[in-house]
Amino acid sequence: xxxxxxxxxxxxxxxxxxxxxxxxxxxxxxxxxxxxxxxxxxxxxxxxxxxxxxxxxxxxxxxxxxxxxxxxxxxxxxxxxxxxxxxxxxxxxxxxxxxxxxxxxxxxxxxxxxxxxxxxxxxxxxxxxxxxxxxxxxxxxxxxxxxxxxxxxxxxxxxxxxxxxxxxxxxxxxxxxxxxxxxxxxxxxxxxxxxxxxxxxxxxxxxxxx
Amino acid sequence: xxxxxxxxxxxxxxxxxxxxxxxxxxxxxxxxxxxxxxxxxxxxxxxxxxxxxxxxxxxxxxxxxxxxxxxxxxxxxxxxxxxxxxxxxxxxxxxxxxxxxxxxxxxxxxxxxxxxxxxxxxxxxxxxxxxxxxxxxxxxxxxxxxxxxxxxxxxxxxxxxxxxxx
Numbered sequence: 186x187x188x189x190x191x192x193x194x195x196x197x198x199x200x201x202x203x204x205x206x207x208x209x210x211x212x213x214x215x216x217x218x219x220x221x222x223x224x225x226x227x228x229x230x231x232x233x234x235x236x237x238x239x240x241x242x243x244x245x246x247x248x249x250x251x252x253x254x255x256x257x258x259x260x261x262x263x264x265x266x267x268x269x270x271x272x273x274x275x276x277x278x279x280x281x282x283x284x285x286x287x288x289x290x291x292x293x294x295x296x297x298x299x300x301x302x303x304x305x306x307x308x309x310x311x312x313x314x315x316x317x318x319x320x321x322x323x324x325x326x327x328x329x330x331x332x333x334x335x336x337x338x339x340x341x342x343x344x345x346x347x348x349x350x351x352x353x354x355x356x357x358x359x360x361x362x363x364x365x366x367x368x369x370x371x372x373x374x375x376x377x378x379x380x381x382x383x384x385x386x387x388x389x390x391x392x393x394x395x
Numbered sequence: 396x397x398x399x400x401x402x403x404x405x406x407x408x409x410x411x412x413x414x415x416x417x418x419x420x421x422x423x424x425x426x427x428x429x430x431x432x433x434x435x436x437x438x439x440x441x442x443x444x445x446x447x448x449x450x451x452x453x454x455x456x457x458x459x460x461x462x463x464x465x466x467x468x469x470x471x472x473x474x475x476x477x478x479x480x481x482x483x484x485x486x487x488x489x490x491x492x493x494x495x496x497x498x499x500x501x502x503x504x505x506x507x508x509x510x511x512x513x514x515x516x517x518x519x520x521x522x523x524x525x526x527x528x529x530x531x532x533x534x535x536x537x538x539x540x541x542x543x544x545x546x547x548x549x550x551x552x553x554x555x556x557x558x559x560x561x
Contacts, residue, residue: 195413195416196412198416199412199415199416199419201416202416202419202420202423203419205423206419206422206423206426209423209426209427209430210426212432213426213427213430213431213432214430214431214432215429215430217451217452218451218452218455218458218519218547218549219449219450219451219452219549219550219551219552220443220446220449220450220452220519220520220547220548220549220550221446221448221449221450221547221548221550222450222452222517222545222546222547222548223546223547223548224544224545224546225535225538225539225543225544225545225546226539226544227539227542227544228539228540228542322528322532323528324527324528324529324532325527325528325529326527326528327524327525327526327527327528328444328522328523328524328525328526328527328528328531329444329524329525331528331531332444332446332524332548332550333444333446335446335548336446336447336448336550339448340447340448343448
């Protein structure tokens with residue numbers, strides 16, 4: 186008759202597991218990295234001469250942050266929370282005003298048959314803004330304020346993209362899955378529809394009252 | 396009346412602890428999955444600003460960190476309290492703009508990536524919200540020069556109530 190093996194004493198198992206648990210609690214962190222991703226402009230070619238790029242005045246919205254963290258948008262002092270709406274208006278020009286950016290007729294290719302609001306070949310035709318936002322800051326501007334302004338500008342473009350995506354594709358722009366080629370094409374198309382045209386000038390002293 | 400009476404039968408019955416290891420193991424696995432290893436010791440104080448439009452950084456292996464902030468107490472005793480730059484785990488102690496260090500840092504980090512990912516390198520800027528932009532601009536210029544163009548301004552998720560947002 187086979188003798189049953191004596192049972193292993195499991196009393197210390199809990200202690201061992203606790204030890205491991207505490208080790209992991211101490212050596213790991215929980216925070217996930219979140220942030221706003223931006224693309225820096227490539228460094229200008231040193232041999233290239235400084236050419237004043239002629240941009241139509243109405244196509245540029247100058248956003249200034251001075252050394253006392255005061256915000257000036259298109260020549261008027263503005264609260265940070267009003268900036269988003271201002272940016273949305275700038276990029277859409279709903280009333281076709283003369284002092285807001287030129288809207289250019291554009292064709293954008295979306296995947297055929299992806300939306301009932303598009304013709305069967307998926308070609309979207311409409312007006313795309315030529316607007317550029319020029320963000321300028323002083324060396325003494327605090328970084329926190331600067332990022333808040335960046336955030337508002339990004340928020341404005343994201344809202345526009347999201348609205349477009351919801352209208353045409355019944356989906357949140359954020360939830361487009363880039364691993365899926367069709368949805369990736371949709372994303373590329375929407376990026377062309379509303380461009381993230383935020384330019385940062387070369388750093389300089391803007392000044393402002395002390 | 397039973398013949399055998401347990402000794403000290405009046406004491407509390409012992410709690411059955413045989414499921415305790417299971418519970419602790421469950422906790423352990425939760426923490427192993429939900430957390431990441433602490434890799435660097437941050438020697439500057441960084442309180443990143445809040446923003447609403449933040450996104451998660453996807454591929455950790457592509458990310459290098461640049462911290463800018465005032466040194467923590469025991470570092471401040473050596474380097475003073477002026478804002479310092481830390482690259483991953485190395486504190487840059489030199490005065491002024493560390494163009495050289497940043498350049499080397501970018502090259503070194505890029506070398507570590509596989510060939511296909513070399514142009515996807517992300518620089519995560521973890522900058523204290525009270526630092527002045529002068530320092531940040533210098534770092535950005537240095538990154539441009541080193542051709543590390545994808546940057547991520549690290550920020551915490553801010554939840555805004557709907558009323559203020561519109």
